[in-house]
Amino acid sequence: MGHQDYQQVCLNGHQITSSYLVNPEYKKDRCPDCGKPTITSCPSCNAPIKGHMFVDGITDLTPDPVPHYCDNCGDPYPWKKVNKSLKLSGLVKLIGVVGSVASIIGLLVYFWPSSKDTNVSIESHDGQSPVITDNKGNVNINYLSTKQRSLSVFSNDNKPIILVTFPSMDSVYNQNRHICILTEGTQIYLTGLKHEFAPGRYFYRIKVLEGPSKGIEGWVSDEHLKMG
Secondary structure, three states: OEEEEEOEEEOOOOEEEOOOOOOHHHOOOEOOOOOOEEEOEOOOOOOEOEEEEEEOOEOOOOOOOOOOEOOOOOOEOHHHHHHHHHHHHHHHHHHHHHHHHHHHHHHHHHHOOOOOOOEEEEEOOOOOOEEEEEEOOEEEEEEOOHHHHEEEEOOOOOOOEEEEOOOOHHHHOOHHHEEEEEOOOOEEEEEEEEEEEEOOEEEEEEEEOOOOOOOOEEEEEHHHEEEO
C-alpha cells in the first residue's frame, strides 16, 4: 500500500518540501530563498500539488520535480507565469544590448577611415539614387541620371531573356527560380542592386516597366542589358 503526499512550493517555484503531510516540520509560510509566500494547492481549482509517493516497504530517495501545470484543471502554476515573464524581459534586454552594440559598431565603421589613402568623391545628376563602386581605396558615389537607369533588354545570341529570383547562373538553368521570360526590347528600370557572379560579370536587380510582366522585379544577367 502507499499514499500520495503534497508539495509546498513558493510563488517563484522554489520547492519547500515534497512531503508536506509526512514531514510537517519542513513547512514554511515564506520561501527562505526569495521571501515569496508558499502554496500547497492550485490557485485555480484548489487541487493539492502532488508531491512524493510513499510506498510501504520501499525507500525512494528520487527528488520530486516541481510541476508547471496542475494535473487536475490544466492551468499553469504561478511560477510558470513568472518564468515566461522573466524570459520575455531577458529577451527584451538582450535585443536592447544587441541594438546598442550594433549602433556603436556602425558609428565606428562610418567615422573610422579604412586607410590613410581613402578618398571620397560625390557627384550628383538629376537627384537619382546612387551606385557605389570601389577602386583601390577610392570610393566614388555617382547619382545616375534617369536615362542611365532606364534600359531595355535584348537577346544575346538568341538566348532567352530570363528574369530569375536569385542572382546566379544556376538560377538561369533552374526553372524553379524563373519568374518570367522577357521580350526583346522590353523597357526596364535598374533598382540600384547588382551582384558580381564572375570577374567583371554582373546580375542586376531590375523592375519591368511594360508588357505582361509590368511591375515585376527580379534579376537579369548583364548580357541582356543595353542603354535605352
